[in-house]
Amino acid sequence: MTDGDPAVIGRRGSYAKGVARRQEILDRAIEVFQERGADGTSLRRIAETIGVSHAALLHYFDSREQLLVAVYEHAEAKRHSDSPRSDPGAVEGMVEAATQNVKVPGLVELYTTLVASSLESGSEHGRAFFTERFERVRGDVADRLREEQAEGKVRTDVDPDQIAAIIVAASDGLQIQWLLDPSIELERTLGALATLLRP
Amino acid sequence: MTDGDPAVIGRRGSYAKGVARRQEILDRAIEVFQERGADGTSLRRIAETIGVSHAALLHYFDSREQLLVAVYEHAEAKRHSDSPRSDPGAVEGMVEAATQNVKVPGLVELYTTLVASSLESGSEHGRAFFTERFERVRGDVADRLREEQAEGKVRTDVDPDQIAAIIVAASDGLQIQWLLDPSIELERTLGALATLLRP
DNA sequence: GTCTATACGAAGATAGAC
DNA sequence: GTCTATCTTCGTATAGAC
Numbered sequence: 519m520t521d522g523d524p525a526v527i528g529r530r531g532s533y534a535k536g537v538a539r540r541q542e543i544l545d546r547a548i549e550v551f552q553e554r555g556a557d558g559t560s561l562r563r564i565a566e567t568i569g570v571s572h573a574a575l576l577h578y579f580d581s582r583e584q585l586l587v588a589v590y591e592h593a594e595a596k597r598h599s600d601s602p603r604s605d606p607g608a609v610e611g612m613v614e615a616a617t618q619n620v621k622v623p624g625l626v627e628l629y630t631t632l633v634a635s636s637l638e639s640g641s642e643h644g645r646a647f648f649t650e651r652f653e654r655v656r657g658d659v660a661d662r663l664r665e666e667q668a669e670g671k672v673r674t675d676v677d678p679d680q681i682a683a684i685i686v687a688a689s690d691g692l693q694i695q696w697l698l699d700p701s702i703e704l705e706r707t708l709g710a711l712a713t714l715l716r717p
Numbered sequence: 718m719t720d721g722d723p724a725v726i727g728r729r730g731s732y733a734k735g736v737a738r739r740q741e742i743l744d745r746a747i748e749v750f751q752e753r754g755a756d757g758t759s760l761r762r763i764a765e766t767i768g769v770s771h772a773a774l775l776h777y778f779d780s781r782e783q784l785l786v787a788v789y790e791h792a793e794a795k796r797h798s799d800s801p802r803s804d805p806g807a808v809e810g811m812v813e814a815a816t817q818n819v820k821v822p823g824l825v826e827l828y829t830t831l832v833a834s835s836l837e838s839g840s841e842h843g844r845a846f847f848t849e850r851f852e853r854v855r856g857d858v859a860d861r862l863r864e865e866q867a868e869g870k871v872r873t874d875v876d877p878d879q880i881a882a883i884i885v886a887a888s889d890g891l892q893i894q895w896l897l898d899p900s901i902e903l904e905r906t907l908g909a910l911a912t913l914l915r916p
Numbered sequence: 917g918t919c920t921a922t923a924c925g926a927a928g929a930t931a932g933a934c
Numbered sequence: 935g936t937c938t939a940t941c942t943t944c945g946t947a948t949a950g951a952c
Contacts, residue, residue, distance in 0.1 A: 536935080557837035560927060572928085574936055582928065627836045634833040637826045637896055638756035649897045656894075656901075680909040683894060683901050684887050691886025695855075697836055698848045702855075702882050710879040714913040735917070759944060771945085773919055781945060920951075927944070934937080 540578050543568060544592045551589055555627035561585070580643075583635060587647050590628055607671065608662040608682070609712040612689045617705055619693055626693050633690075656682045673717040685711065739777045742767060743791045750788055754826035760784070779842075782834065786846050789827055806870065807861040807881070808911040811888045816904055818892055825892050832889075855881045872916040884910065 546568045550559060561582050565572040579585035597618065606614065619626050636644035660682035666672040688711055696704045745767045750758060760781045764771040778784035796817065805813065818825050835843035859881035865871040887910055895903045 539935090555837060556833075557839060561929090562927070571937055573930085573938080576929070577935065577937095623836075627833075630829075630833040630836060633893060634755075634826070634829040637822075637829060637893070638754055640756055645897065652894050652897060676909050676912055680902075680906045681913075683891060683906050684910050687890025687894060688883050688887040689890075690893075691888075691890040692882060694832060694836070694889075695851050695882060695886060698844065698851060703879075707879040707882050710875050711883050713875055714880075738918085760946090761944070770920060772921080772947090775946075776918065918952080920949105922947105922949085924947080925945095928942090930941075931939085932937100933939095934935105 536578075543570075543575065543578060544589060547585065547589045548593045548596070551586075551593070551628050552622050552624045555624035556586070556631040557627075559586075583632075583641060584643050586628065586632055587644055590625070590632060591647070593625055607666055607712075608659045609685060609708065609715060611662070612659070612685050613705055613708045613712075616689050616693055616708060620696055620704055623697055626697060629690075630694060652686065655686055659685055670717065672715050676715075681715065735777075742769070742774065742777060743788060746784070746788045747792050747795070750792070750827050751821050751823045754823040755785070755830040756826075758785075782831075782840060783842050785827065785831055786843055789824070789831060790846075792824055806865055806911075807858050808884060808907065808914060810861070811858070811884050812904055812907045812911075815888050815892055815907060819895055819903055822896055825896060828889075829893060851885065854885055858884055869916065871914050875914075880914065 547564055550564055550567050561575055562572040564585075565575050568575075575585060579588060601618070604614065605611070619629075632644055633648055635641055636648045656679070660678040663672055663678040663681055667674045667678065689708065692702070692704055692707055695702055746763055749763055749766050760774055761771045763784075764774050767774075774784060778787060800817070803813065804810070818828075831843055832847055834840055835847045855878070859877040862871055862877040862880055866873050866877065888907065891901070891903055891906055894901055
């Protein structure tokens with residue numbers, strides 16, 4: 519996120535109570551999504567669970583999609599601050615994140631749903647968010663790969679940027695495959711990718 | 718699909734005209750999705766474009782999701798019969814499929830949308846379809862990997878089943894990343910994955 | 917068997933009162 | 935800043951004409 523002001527994501531609530539209320543709504547909404555994923559989560563049901571009208575939600579978020587994106591963003595940020603940032607290798611970091619994700623199927627479901635809808639034509643906000651996110655995550659992974667290449671931990675006959683894209687894609691895709699069929703062993707399969715990268 | 722009768726996918730239309738009409742609907746629907754993806758595609762809009770009532774569609778397909786799955790299945794089968802089945806290496810086959818897909822963004826969008834909704838709780842049909850599909854595709858790729866390992870074309874220090882899952886995941890994920898940001902160079906990036914697999 | 921007509925409830929979004 | 939009321943569209947279900 520390039521903009522420093524968190525409230526700028528919605529349309530209003532830029533001051534005092536508005537910001538607090540917004541955070542409160544997001545906190546409550548996260549719980550809803552963690553247990554329900556993205557299916558039983560209409561604006562009206564979320565509003566009902568939280569205890570406001572659905573129109574009130576739309577006061578803080580321009581559309582259902584913006585609310586969903588904000589919820590995902592908020593949940594992701596919260597997890598990053600909860601886990602003490604171990605900062606391991608490029609693949610190891612992805613493995614760690616993926617195994618964490620898979621414990622909260624609702625979030626993976628939400629993520630997948632949002633990525634899918636961001637591909638559709640009407641989704642300016644979602645498209646921008648995920649385009650930026652993919653770029654940032656790929657960049658981070660590529661940077662770490664370069665470090666590891668310099669340290670002799672990763673083979674140097676492949677382009678770090680391309681490998682980074684593959685790692686991110688494989689991680690996303692495997693989480694989906696795992697949700698549909700847990701027999702694929704997410705961690706060990708991502709481990710095989712790490713084997714491929716060793717010099 | 719384990720059942721040999723194609724008409725069994727819907728609920729009726731098992732005979733003569735019904736089958737033909739069903740195919741006709743699918744052919745027309747494919748065009749709709751190829752240009753619109755999955756967003757402007759409500760049951761009613763599809764019906765309107767095809768020239769039937771939305772209730773008529775539900776005569777051939779139990780639900781909107783079943784129609785969408787059938788459309789995707791039909792489009793995929795059609796493409797397989799159109800391209801003369803080159804049957805190359807494991808990764809090469811995925812590269813070929815992915816580069817074909819990316820020429821029809823609507824289908825990738827449809828695929829992603831369906832996979833996402835198959836994760837949700839209400840989706841029995843979609844979930845079964847994609848679980849089977851992933852299993853079949855992974856199995857095919859793994860078989861080819863084993864052949865290539867025997868031929869000395871692929872390194873043998875990795876499990877073919879795990880690599881197959883990674884190839885499928887990476888292919889799916891990269892198509893999405895490419896749609897959001899074409900600068901990642903889909904073919905060359907998947908080529909890097911091929912490099913990793915060489916002995 | 918095939919399809920039209922119609923109805924129902926839920927959804928996202930908007931307008932305007934308070 | 936938040937609500938009620940309302941609009942439109944959606945998926946789905948049913949009745950019954952042909």
